[in-house]
Amino acid sequence: MADKPSKLKARLPRGLADRGAADIAATRRMIETIAKQFELYGFEPLETPAIEYTDALGKFLPDQDRPNEGVFSFQDDDEQWLSLRYDLTAPLARYVAENFQTVGLPYRSYRYGWVFRNEKPGPGRFRQFMQFDADTVGSASPAADAEMCMLAADTMEALNIKSGSFVVKINNRKILDGILDTAKISPTKWLTVLRAIDKLDRLGFEGVRALLGSGRKDESGDFTKGAELSPDQIEMIEVLWRPVEIPGYKFASLGGSGTFALSQANDAGQSKNMERVGVSDYIDNMKTLDAWEILFSKATKSLEGIHELKQIISVCEAAGFGSKRIRVDSSVVRGLEYYTGPVYEVELTLDTIDDKGRPVRFGSVGGGGRYDGLVSRFMGQPVPSTGFSIGVSRLMAALTLLGKIESKPEAGPVVVTVFDKDRLGEYQAMVKQLRDAKIRAEIYLGNPKNFGNQLKYADRRNAPCVVIQGSDEKAKGEITIKDLILGAELSKLEKGRDEYLQKQAEAQTTVPEGKLVEAVRAVLKRHKLDKP
Template identity: 65%
Template sequence: MAKPSKLKARLPRGLTDRGPAEIAATRHMVEAIRVVFERYGFEPVETPAIEYTDALGKFLPDQDRPNEGVFSFQDDDEQWLSLRYDLTAPLARYVAENFQNLALPYRSYRYGYVYRNEKPGPGRFRQFMQFDADTVGAPTMAADAEMCMLAADTMEALGIPRGSYVVKVNNRKVLDGVMNVIGVLVEKQLTVLRAVDKLDRLGIDAVRQLLGPGRKDDSGDFTQGAGLDPLQIEYLSTVIQHQPNLVVGKSTEVDTWNKNLEENESAKSGFAEMREIEASILAAGYSDRVRIDPTVIRGLEYYTGPVFEVELLLETKDEKGRPVRFGSVGGGGRYDGLVSRFMGQPVPATGFSIGVSRLQAALTMLGKLGEKREPGPVVVTVFDRDRIADYQRMVSALRAADIRAELYLGNPKNNLGGQLKYADKRGAPCAIIQGGDEKARNEVTIKDLMLGAALAGIEDRAEYLKKQAEAQFAVKEDALVEEVRKLLARHKDV
């Protein structure tokens, strides 16, 4: 007699189920972010979670299959569709499609889930929420500077105090110029950028190894390096640890590089852009929150100039006390080529996204987000099993008065104790009881569960029961709604 094999209930990795407390926290975060974004003049626009893969620019080079890392499938026309991996690429598609109807510069915001098929980790999910703002059609650096200020204001609106986060700014053109000037081969530039990006995580020694022959990590795994020569490594590590234009020569070769860097079009333009952003930041009074950081790389695909990243400076630890690295909780930059892919004309654009899910995970771990959930409904207990209709009437009266309420729907044979236990687990503010005694006097008993919960520490059971009895009171049947309303008001600020 083989039993039917039971299906294993399991959640795919990198995805999470979310309970009432987490949903409430997200709602509060989203609302706080929305207020700031609207204050900056952005208007809401939403696009769907699915786009044509080519609109996202996500085909593998020289293949007609989508890139790994993005969830893709074919529809019945055999056209490739993908789940969006950020909110920027779909916005570019939207702008291109509605270009003639939009007032430029077009400033909009949106939030929603995005999807990445990557290895998950702490604060890294395969479905996660982003909150994004973009200014399309504005070439000026003022638009980029504003993104940095928006990022800072948003962090503070989320309750992260000044000094506990930093907005870092860099410009892709600078490192491009540096690499060209010191003669990094084109095919090695990607490796170099990846190495530079790891400075804050692995430290300068590891980065130098990655720029040179390679590095072996703690588990013994070896990562191939970029194979630069010692002088190139020296120059790069100086650049990424200081301001690029502060490099001091140690040899004629470095002197030549410095001179060339000053004349390099890309680097020159990058420095000029950073100075413009700096000026805006200073004028607006944000220089204590926004900082130039020559190691910010921000992915590799569509950014063309300024890039920004928001980092939490608070140290996070997991439940076992081990430090956890969350990486950036937001980022963005200028993507002057993204919209023009769809159009015959250049369309400059810049944007910024908050990683809501990652930030929430970090704040939860820091204990900055309450685990506390919203209060549950008032629970009307079933005392006399044959009077369920009466109890239902009370529930309806409470609901009609806009009070969350429910009838005890469990096994009605459960005695009062069991029903109160249920109400307690639901987080009910109070329970309504009407047994024969109350009924005879046209009364109902309201038991204040929040008050009673405070008594849980009492050791002596008799004493405990006595105190519990004091946390309840009888009212006339027709005063039920009014009395419950008063009780809820009493607990409102607790």
């Protein structure tokens, strides 16, 4: 072994994060808000463990008895493969299948928790992150899908993200399938083509065209192989986002998105140079779907998907959700492996800049769709289901960057300072009094020799005030309460030293010993900390 005892390097595995007091408090608030909204929609809570059998998650590699490397997996003592869950939907499907007799369909439940993905992390992307998920299992009704979209929109607004700062996009996988089929694209290429379409918002029209054709070179010089489609085939796919001419319709295109038909209301004064925000005000979901019916009239599967979307959209519109909050968008792809019909995606439309001044687009903070095949993997019968997940961690990261999260740490405990080491018991008794009155309090546990250090500590802990009883106060049967928040404010205002000291004294009050709780409460009330 090494000659020198080498120090252990303290380090956190990449893609994982420690979370401090402020972060935890913000997460708690967010979870509470979302849960309330989900319960309002009638969903009931359900929790499943973080570990499942790998086969239940459906992540064995084809033709191998080894799990996909994207999931954290290990073998049980009986050699069966176990995995950390990578989403909350697959475990739910297992739960429903296992308790099929008792759950009662349609089964509507919600859950939140940590999920794990063994992938390359990036800004706002972690290997452990939190999802919040709602599902309706056992209903094929378009109303169930509509409800997912409405729930997504309502939840965003409950989180104080205003209408216009987000959009719930909805598409139908059947539309895409129908087009791929009609364009006579070989099924072996479908996955590649869908993945390319999914990158529209990031790579733009040109980038996607390159990926559909011969391939694309990124800025570092790395080359991505394309789908090698013929120009005709590419043209058929590009109808999804290229403005087309159909008599009686006007279209607009949003950057990185599909093409949308505009409402009549806009016909009068239409300008080709409408601002992006202006355009979204005039988008008409139903007209867009009508136009798609014309465009894709030869693709029977697409028409089926469009018909489903019409039903969903009419439910949403009847409930007052228009195209500003819920918008059909032919470029949404999502979860290639198990979504079978409608797919949804929640996108933050706010742009901002990061700490290096570069523009950041948050993109998707949630999504979902209909997964009619997931539960039936365990069953002999079809169990149509639809669900929706919010990426809590990513949404939190986005809102923090936008300055929409209260980042100020919570007030700390009242700190009882120590003057006489011999009277620790008496100080502890004061702490007990405060705790009995439900006030967070603690005795100073560091080296009490230097009184200044005790105040520094209290300051760092964000303590609203400290309790002081030195020999002077003790002799008179008194205690001193020092208001640290007031002290901080006053010291910022005043410049002169004498004045500073005087003001500082004002932030202190001396009261009889018996009034400890009362005096501390007064300080808390002054700073509105009395009500948690």
